[in-house]
Amino acid sequence: MNVIQKFTTRVSKYGFDYVMKVILRNKVYRHVDNAFMAIGKVLWKNAKLTDTILIESHNDFDCNGGAFYDYLIKEGYNKRYKIVWMLRNKKPKNLPPNVTGFNLYTPSLRKTYYMYTAKYMTSDHYILGRKRDGQIACYLDHGTIGLKSFKGKIFLPDELDCILVPSKFLAPILADQYNLTYPNKKQRVLGYPMHDIFYNGGQGDLRKLTNKTYKKVILWMPTFRKSVDFSRMDSTSELALGVPILKDRESCNELNTFLAANNALLIVKIHPMQDLTTVKIKDMSNILVLDANTVKQRGVDNYHLMKDVDALISDYSSAAYDFLHADKPIAYTLDDAEDYKLGFLFENPLDYMPGHIVYNQEEFIGFIKDVIDGKDPHREERRKISNLFFEYHDGNGSKRLAEYLGLKK
Template identity: 25%
Template sequence: MWLFIDRPTTIGDNAEALFRYCANREDGIEKFMIIPDETYYHNFEGVSANIIIYGSFEYKFLLMFAEKVISSTTFWEWVNIDTNIPKYEFKLIVQALSNAQEVFLQHGIIRKTSFSDWYLNSSSKNFDFMVTSTEKEYELMRSENTGFKEKQVRLTGLPRFDLLKNNSESMITFLPTWRIQYSKDDGSYDKHFRESDFFKSINEFLNDEKLLELLRKNNYRFIFKAHPKFFVQIEDFDIPEEIEIVSTELSYNEIYEKSAILITDYSSAVVDFAYLKKPIIYYHSIKEEAEENPEYFSYESDGFGEICLSIESVINKVQNYIDNDCLMEEEYVKRVDSFFKYTDKNNSERVYEEILRLPIPNKNKII
């Protein structure tokens, strides 16, 4: 029995993609997709009837008997969000009653080597198997810095890449990162956010008259795909009528499918867009606080698009792409090909086969 879960609050990531691939394979394995609530049932009509609501009795019961828990997030940090038992204690209870192996599908591609220092290492995580998508990421996860054993890491690609579609419309998406230093501990509104250069940079960009004129002239939609943290501060922004601000109204997959051009500062979400070989522009008006390790990833030499430091240069680049049918330039196509180990639609197949190779856990554990 395998359980698949993205997050307790949402689906649409690698666990759902892999579940769709292997749900009905005749391999003698019962597979269950965990969803946040009943509103997600319709997503799996014609796919599988094995759909379980997170936190339900069925979910907790199956968790005791699952052979594998397959998640796009670090599962034990989310598993008991609906209980009043501390996470660590809940983990011990489940592990005492269950032999489940943890398969970590990742939420994206690791962009910084420092990520392994404070979060993704064997001191804090103990996966039976995790996926990687690039040669550098694979080597990072197998390095002495992480402490993971060779058998725990595989180079397969992310299952969700298989579901990416390319049906570009006259649409540009702006997808900036959120800066953690502007988040209050209780998640409430921060009256000082308006004073930050980060806010001023974004607000100025969204209200630039040349940008708005470009959209009107070329009849393009402009989507501001906002990180959920932005919505706490949304009253600070002056949003002109030419700009559409969205959060969950358009999924990331819809953004990737429909956008002709994507503009970001440092968001790792552009990796999926790059997989489709669609044009990306980096607007680096405000430098990211934590610098990259240039040997691991450099925007100058490894990035998937041109780096722009001014609004004018962004607008000129957008117009250039529109004039050239919004095709990714050959320089960046080559970077995409060299970045990913695979650019096919067989990522789920590779992950599925690797999971099948995992040894069956010991079913004779003495409690």
């Protein structure tokens, strides 16, 4: 398929405006941004570094960057440091004092200025390396570790000082995925800020989605198969409803009937990178579907939501391993595992799946029934993997990161 055919096919599927937005962001803006950075190198390479913390996260104010930001505000660091967000979405109104933001993708002198003068920068997804000596750049990642291989898909710039990893056990495995030598001086085991919520009390985000009381609430977080920006297709499987296991509307009706009969709610959280044109599953009486847009509209954070639910269904996504901190039942859907193109981190991935293994709808409903009945047969296995994958279980990831950066109140 030539360039013109690709363009017309995508326009017919996604619409002209969306296709042009992706082209501008991935092609045009990138070249213009490089020109601005060249100008910035002349203007600000020798300027005094400022007490500014530049933060980027997966979908703004979420994941590790969002959790670290919440900690900085709670502890009053914004009294001393200016905090600048690199945003994918519109800048929120009424940000706290000394906090601002600008568009991550749109080239501008303002963006270039902060890139060259901020002393600290952290990133979760759009990886920021330091522009000059004296800056400290940290890659926090937007998930802990999934079972899917990502070698050759994530490229880390040399200009990073710190790469968070969850444990000494996983450090060499992740180094290989990042094409880093091991051992190295960049990987650091500090704990992940986004896991602090599991240990620090406070309300979760379920209240933002419903005011009803259910016997059990299960969160389903499938990883993405087909990327929203056309750049990745990780699975060859064609999913009728855009999610695993459920084959058609009748399957949804059967599942919803079971949930309703047992006063249970299933929340389906679509991955923010998933192409939403492939997602056909819809809200029903006991099924609630969330995507990147609706979570922003409702102010819902994945980890604050995980805190409130009774169980998680995922697959080879990092979400299943983040949820180990909740110490609640997990199921792994593997019906399309053979169609996954990138392979897995471990030779025997089942050895690292401490939960129900699900290949079909009957097993899917069987897991939910066990949750409703209070059965948790994989508890000890789950805790063993949690201790292997995570060095810390204490809710102080943000504090340790602030100490590493040398921040002072």
